[in-house]
Amino acid sequence: MIQFGIISRKFSSSSTVQSAIKNVTIIGGGLMGSGIAQVTAQAGQDVTLVDVNSDVLAKSQKSISNSLIKISKKIHKDNPQEAEKFAKEAFARIKTSTDPVSAVKETDLVIEAIVENLEVKHSLFQKLDNAAPAHTIFASNTSSLSINEIASVVKRKDKFGGLHFFNPVPIMRLLEVVRGMDTTDITFSTMMEWGKSVGKTCVSCKDTPGFIVNRLLVPYIAEAIRLLERGDASARDIDIAMKLGAAYPMGPMELADYVGLDTTKFILDGWSKKYPDQPLFRPIPTLNKLVAEGKLGVKSGEGFYKYEKK
Ligand SMILES: C[C@H](O)CC(=O)SCCNC(=O)CCNC(=O)[C@H](O)C(C)(C)COP(=O)(O)OP(=O)(O)OC[C@H]1O[C@@H](n2cnc3c(N)ncnc32)[C@H](O)[C@@H]1OP(=O)(O)O
Numbered sequence: 395m396i397q398f399g400i401i402s403r404k405f406s407s408s409s410t411v412q413s414a415i416k417n418v419t420i421i422g423g424g425l426m427g428s429g430i431a432q433v434t435a436q437a438g439q440d441v442t443l444v445d446v447n448s449d450v451l452a453k454s455q456k457s458i459s460n461s462l463i464k465i466s467k468k469i470h471k472d473n474p475q476e477a478e479k480f481a482k483e484a485f486a487r488i489k490t491s492t493d494p495v496s497a498v499k500e501t502d503l504v505i506e507a508i509v510e511n512l513e514v515k516h517s518l519f520q521k522l523d524n525a526a527p528a529h530t531i532f533a534s535n536t537s538s539l540s541i542n543e544i545a546s547v548v549k550r551k552d553k554f555g556g557l558h559f560f561n562p563v564p565i566m567r568l569l570e571v572v573r574g575m576d577t578t579d580i581t582f583s584t585m586m587e588w589g590k591s592v593g594k595t596c597v598s599c600k601d602t603p604g605f606i607v608n609r610l611l612v613p614y615i616a617e618a619i620r621l622l623e624r625g626d627a628s629a630r631d632i633d634i635a636m637k638l639g640a641a642y643p644m645g646p647m648e649l650a651d652y653v654g655l656d657t658t659k660f661i662l663d664g665w666s667k668k669y670p671d672q673p674l675f676r677p678i679p680t681l682n683k684l685v686a687e688g689k690l691g692v693k694s695g696e697g698f699y700k701y702e703k704k
């Protein structure tokens with residue numbers, strides 16, 4: 395049975411966070427950014443969700459609205475009016491924008507959830523560093539890049555860290571909070587407290603490839619794709635095996651489709667370039683072919699499986 399951290403937790407942020415973080419800007423309105431915006435708004439904080447693509451923002455607003463309706467019915471299961479009010483109020487706390495620079499002018503925390511590419515993240519953070527107030531904390535939701543390398547282009551390295559959420563953000567209860575080499579104690583504790591304030595259980599990890607979860611999960615997914623590639627078992631049988639034999643909620647092929655095959659490929663490509671001697675990180679022709687064909691998993695309607703387009 396899935397347990398909702400957000401339900402069992404009272405929506406009272408700790409006093410430190412209440413005074414430090416009132417206004418949060420999420421850059422990247424895709425799969426992860428929309429979920430992060432939602433949980434932040436559910437916790438009573440004001441959010442600006444930014445994407446360069448206004449169509450993405452429209453799609454995100456729709457998915458946030460649907461998700462909020464489901465979640466609010468669970469939180470207020472005996473009170474439909476309260477449920478409707480909760481969903482409405484949370485939705486109203488989320489503004490959208492296509493301009494990252496103006497969106498960070500009055501924010502306390504920026505969480506970046508754009509494409510998994512170091513150069514693109516650098517270019518964004520350089521612009522934001524000049525535009526955001528001095529007190530603003532910057533965090534990246536990167537799956538696989540080094541927090542120190544992302545932070546290398548900003549002046550506020552002491553106010554930079556990793557906040558790594560899991561998909562689907564409104565449901566998954568974990569948040570990995572990552573300290574860079576220059577992250578100060580106050581920045582780190584504010585990030586931990588903020589994570590708790592949005593209903594997540596926080597674990598901390600050094601700035602090491604994949605932090606905790608992805609260092610274990612990505613090689614596992616990669617090995618599953620290699621098993622398929624060798625013709626040892628079908629995608630369906632690999633998934634059934636891991637669900638029924640290891641009690642995983644999704645099999646590795648389903649999970650790769652869910653995470654996004656492009657994101658999975660970006661992670662492996664980055665790691666194999668950086669650690670060429672590690673066989674677990676080597677590129678996988680089957681994965682590369684699917685991505686080249688635009689088969690990115692659930693979000694594109696096809697990956698290892700076919701999906702109804704949303
Ligand atoms: C790569 C990155 O850096 C890191 C990562 O994110 S790695 C990926 C981590 N995520 C995972 O491993 C996810 C594994 N999968 C799961 O936990 C589950 O399959 C799942 C929670 C996604 C879906 O659960 P499942 O029982 O299979 O399906 P489903 O019945 O559709 O959903 C369960 C409940 O969650 C709800 N739900 C699912 N997604 C939701 C969302 N986004 N918002 C609100 N509710 C949602 C459903 O409505 C359903 O509610 P119900 O029980 O009241 O009907």
Ligand SMILES: NC(=O)c1ccc[n+]([C@@H]2O[C@H](COP(=O)([O-])OP(=O)(O)OC[C@H]3O[C@@H](n4cnc5c(N)ncnc54)[C@H](O)[C@@H]3O)[C@@H](O)[C@H]2O)c1
Pocket residue numbers: 421422423424425426427444445446447450494506507508509510511514518535536537538558559560561652653654657
């Ligand atoms: N997919 C997952 O399961 C998952 C889980 C945890 C972390 N992450 C990480 O989160 C980040 C986002 O992943 P996602 O799956 O949400 O990707 P996504 O492709 O769904 O969304 C990324 C969004 O960023 C937007 N974007 C790109 N450049 C931008 C810019 N300069 N300014 C503003 N918006 C910009 C794109 O238009 C797109 O909508 C990546 O770093 C990824 O590694 C992904």
